[in-house]
Amino acid sequence: MATAAATRDAVFKALADPTRRALFEQLSRAGEQTVVVLTARAGVSQPAVSKHLRVLKRARLVNGRREGRETHYSAQPKALAPLMDWMEFYGKFWAERFDALDEVLKEMKG
Amino acid sequence: MSEAGVATRTVVVEKELAHAPEKVWRALTEGELIARWLMANDFKPVVGHRFQLRTQPVGGWSGVIDCEVLEVVASQRLSYTWNTMGVDTVATFTLTPTAEGTALRIEQSGFSEAQEQNYKGAMYGWRSFVGKLESVVNEMNEGETR
DSSP states (O other): OOOHHHHHHHHHHHHTSHHHHHHHHHHHHHOSEEHHHHHHHHSSOHHHHHHHHHHHHHTTSEEEEEETTEEEEEEOGGGGHHHHHHHHHHHHHHHHHHHHHHHHHHHSOO | OHHHHHHTSOEEEEEEESSOHHHHHHHHHOHHHHHHHTOEEOOOSSTTOEEEEEOOOBTTBOSEEEEEEEEEETTTEEEEEEEETTEEEEEEEEEEEOSSSEEEEEEEESSOHHHHHTOOOGGGOHHHHHHHHHHHHHHHHHTSOO
């Protein structure tokens, strides 16, 4: 069972790469697709696309469904939850810190 | 759905401060002042300087944030990396003078501008990506009963 931190790390690292973001977006928009179709749009080689898909799968952002000789990939948007949690956490964090900053400024001279 | 909307953007927080940018800048860049509103630190306003922000450890978190200064433009802009628990992000503060004092803005995103610049096709930039997340998440929420 992966820890929350490890899961979040995997999601961030998977999405840190622009090609992987593009693949994930493509699958989110267009639904299930094969490597061949994804490659035609990705502008990189098929082995490169397959490698990126493996990283996305490890982060559980993408699921692969085998059908005959082909694998159909689909986006798993629920895997974005750690990213959403992170954004919510830091939104609150900075709002609180800025309130504290305001207090410090009031106490400062000049 | 406003909560979901807030949560799906790059983290941006803004605050109006009734103090001049020069004074706000001091609070952002002098170690002793930073400690009073943010965390204990060994910050120096020098590009390339590596420092740590430290707070109480909580649960499985060490309470340490590893940082490196990326940009220092006095009274205008300060940017540093913000790396903790294996997640590498960048925090950028922007100060804009206003009639009342300063509009302070923090933007924290998952990827540095350097990484973004490696990929000039801004189509898949982080900003546009998180914008699109909103629609993905909205669709996701519609398909569920919460």
